[in-house]
Amino acid sequence: MVEAVDPYLLLNAAAQLFGKAPSELDEAQWQEAVALAGKESLLQARILESREADGIGVTQEELDEALAGLRAAYDSHTAFLEDLLKNGMNESTLTSAVEEKLRVEKIMQVVAEAVTVSDADVEAFYLANPDKFTHDELREARHILITINTQFPENRRKAVRARLKKIAGELQGRPGSFADLALKHSECPTALEGGVLGKLPQGKLYAELDRMLFAMGEGEDSAIIESPIGMHILRCERIHPAGIVPLKEAADSIRDHLLQSRRSSAQKQWIRSLFASE
Template sequence: MNPLAYYELQAAHSLFGKAAGALEAGEARKVRAVAERYAEIEAAVLGSAEARGVCLQPEAIDDAFEEIRARYEDPAAFDDALDDAGLRHGDLRTALGRSLLVEAVMARVGARVPPVGETEAEIFYYTHLERFRSPETRTARHILITINDTLADNRREAAERRIGEIARRLAARPARFGEQAMKHSECPTALNGGLLGDMPRGQLYPELEAVLFALREGEVSAPVESELGFHVLLCERIHAERTLPWAEVAESLRTRLTEERSRRETRLWLQGLMATATVS
């Protein structure tokens, strides 16, 4: 087996979405360079003191094998891709085992760092409060009537008339919005009473966003047109911009900071390992 075959298979897929045998000359050179670097890293990591005693769960290789096989339309396409790369099933399993061991060693190195404590995380929080601001959002519902000249009820004039009638009914009785959405809306959200969810700015079509963020809480809009068709919007609730309180973010922040510290430790360890290997 070509010792680079596995990494060439993986690099060809991740970089170009192709089988190794389908690469253009320039792509093949790029894949080869990446594969050679990965192979150097693998050799250095598996030869390190930190690799001693690391082992895999029995099902890990099977799961990784199936994950790669699932990329392909059928078993024949999978086997063809392996043939292009110069791999057999057994070769792939062996290479996967080595790759998974590399990941396990890196995880072991990262786990050496102590977890970030509450005091350190709290200091980070109060010195970076701008990162914990939650923008204004609005809980929105909508009713959509599409425009389709091939359907009598959805020709522009008919669709505009229908949405106007719905808007007039809802102006008098906004509490009927969910019922009217389920009865009349042509959007899949109709099944949930037209609920769009909590919408920040930048998520909706500009025409809809401008209308939604001008509504008062509980107010129903006049008809508004987007490229989808005609809409009526309900601003069900306004959630003001706020800074997330420490208690709400404490646990997730400690986890994130610990993960960042772990990745940094792993990166520095690998840089030192590769520098030593280069000198040797």
């Protein structure tokens, strides 16, 4: 099973293909891992020899950080060294391999960063894909939750309902106090944000809450509702009718999508160009 192949690349290929170390592979798996490592070795060499690689280096800090991350997976430095030896490496060869890998990643990033997306590109995508920017009716909501737990007297069903009735009375007396009362009384993590559940389409909440929320008017507080996790009071803060997401709101996500897609394409095209003369 001995092949002239970079042990670091072979280790990565075996993990990528089979989730195993090279020593754990059978003959067929070994040959497949060797083939992949060979392709990666050739690709890496072409990238490092490219014009774009000029002036691209790795700092000692970056290299030390990457190596520290690898060592952190082991209980001891001895175990780390033993595993290196088992996979045909030592600290020196690993350091060289990791440095090359980091250089390759930086070069690929340089290629990607040459790609830009203009405001006109964003607008053109928005206008060409109207179906991607429609939304169903959305409702902004808050809630106050008290959980039901028979182990605690104050959280038994009857006590929970009584506590929420008292809170409902306070809401009637102080209509603008929902956020403060959620912070004070709610047992949901959203209490820290005044009970905010966000901007919700139908079907995101428990069925009991969902039905109530989408039957409420804007600015309305619900009666006490029981769900599988406890009892709630809901507030429908705002209703957003079904419609089209404005370009201003969609622009950032469109730009990110176009950048990711175009940068990936640019990298693939650039790699193909490295082998164009063959």
